[in-house]
Amino acid sequence: MKSRASRPDSLADQPGGGALPGRLGDELRAELIAFRRDLHMHPELGNQEFRTTAAIKDRLEKAGLKPQVLAVGTGLMCDVGEWDGVTPMLALRADIDALPIPDTKAGVPYRSTVPDRAHACGHDVHTTTVLGAALVLADLDRQGLLPNAVRLIFQPAEEVLPGGALDAIESGVLEGVGRIIGVHCDPKVDVGRIGLRIGAITSACDRLEIALDGPGGHTARPHLTTDLVTAAARIAVDVPALLARRVDARAGLALTWGRLETGHAPNVIPQHAELSGTVRCLNLDAWRDAPDLVHSAVDEVAGMHRAKTVINYVRGVPPVVNDAESIGLLDAAMTERRGSYAIEETEQSLGGEDFSWYLEQVPGAMARLGVRTPGDTRGLDLHRGNFDVDEEAITVGVELFTAAALLDGGRS
Numbered sequence: 001m002k003s004r005a006s007r008p009d010s011l012a013d014q015p016g017g018g019a020l021p022g023r024l025g026d027e028l029r030a031e032l033i034a035f036r037r038d039l040h041m042h043p044e045l046g047n048q049e050f051r052t053t054a055a056i057k058d059r060l061e062k063a064g065l066k067p068q069v070l071a072v073g074t075g076l077m078c079d080v081g082e083w084d085g086v087t088p089m090l091a092l093r094a095d096i097d098a099l100p101i102p103d104t105k106a107g108v109p110y111r112s113t114v115p116d117r118a119h120a121c122g123h124d125v126h127t128t129t130v131l132g133a134a135l136v137l138a139d140l141d142r143q144g145l146l147p148n149a150v151r152l153i154f155q156p157a158e159e160v161l162p163g164g165a166l167d168a169i170e171s172g173v174l175e176g177v178g179r180i181i182g183v184h185c186d187p188k189v190d191v192g193r194i195g196l197r198i199g200a201i202t203s204a205c206d207r208l209e210i211a212l213d214g215p216g217g218h219t220a221r222p223h224l225t226t227d228l229v230t231a232a233a234r235i236a237v238d239v240p241a242l243l244a245r246r247v248d249a250r251a252g253l254a255l256t257w258g259r260l261e262t263g264h265a266p267n268v269i270p271q272h273a274e275l276s277g278t279v280r281c282l283n284l285d286a287w288r289d290a291p292d293l294v295h296s297a298v299d300e301v302a303g304m305h306r307a308k309t310v311i312n313y314v315r316g317v318p319p320v321v322n323d324a325e326s327i328g329l330l331d332a333a334m335t336e337r338r339g340s341y342a343i344e345e346t347e348q349s350l351g352g353e354d355f356s357w358y359l360e361q362v363p364g365a366m367a368r369l370g371v372r373t374p375g376d377t378r379g380l381d382l383h384r385g386n387f388d389v390d391e392e393a394i395t396v397g398v399e400l401f402t403a404a405a406l407l408d409g410g411r412s
Helices: 026-041 050-062 124-142 165-170 228-246 284-304 326-340 355-359 394-411
Strands: 077-081 090-094 151-157 177-190 194-196 204-213 253-261 273-280 309-316 344-345 365-373
Touching: 026 050, 026 077, 026 124, 026 165, 026 394, 050 077, 050 124, 050 151, 090 124, 090 326, 090 355, 090 394, 124 151, 124 177, 124 309, 124 365, 124 394, 165 177, 177 194, 177 326, 177 355, 177 394, 194 326, 204 284, 228 253, 228 273, 273 284, 326 344, 326 365, 326 394, 355 365, 355 394, 365 394
Parallel strands: 090 151, 090 177, 177 365, 194 344
Antiparallel strands: 077 151, 194 365, 204 273, 204 309, 253 273
């Protein structure tokens, strides 16, 4: 990507100098903030987003649009403008589900009202920005200012492997779509800015579950048993080390354990042990080879300890690989709205994102949407109960999406 001009200290209130229509008025801005807060107070887990789906559907219908609930029962697709059946549409995607963790924020009126449920990944913001873009684009369409139809995708179950994007695709959300874009909140980027990257911007993420079995016994006679405690410990240590020597280090393949459970008494060697963790990978080709490599390494280590294994390797998501032309569109849109200094290059994350499934079908890109208030030193992060955003990010996201839709249509 090209180098950027020097940036002002804060971009949160920069109006931008572009001439494109689609600015967000004060009344709609206030409505969208209220909409986001309502979603934040009523988080719903993947494939259970019935209230969220109804709220989105109701607002789109009030704008004269015709949303369709997806076949799985939650999530929607909706077109702004009438598709001519020929010109490929630009799709705007949002994910609508929340996380199964408690909201630990204090002193905010929109704290989650649902125990052990929270919008701690910013999906409420993603949803609100696409909704806001829909409302602005619908108004532009009524004025005859929308060059091409735009597809809206409000996708359920992003947090549920292998991701609700597969169900959305099965429902036909990509029919007629030539390009898809989305944003993801980034608490390390100041509000008013976005982060862009050509190529992989997220990691592949799979889940690994291993069950070990063997004859247990007394710790006084370990030679008569299969010592599953030792076997599990060796698998936990040796399998990641083996993988590090069997895959090009540049592929970034990493196996990290989240659970190891075995035994109940200090003098009894157990008959059963379990481990589970995640396999993350920065490289698409290495990700495709990962299941065979992991199976081989686990069996090799377990065999040394005479442990019987049952391996459940759950495919998750491939990396999100941003298309250069789509990044160019986002770059041009943000430059139009807030100037080139509002764009920064971003690093590849080890987090997984099922937006990648769309990119297996059509070109597209995901941008990092800055949500940190300039000067905020709290160090907020995703998937934590205290996660929150600077709500000016909603305006930035809406105006980014609307500019992209107008520029994409203008190029066709």
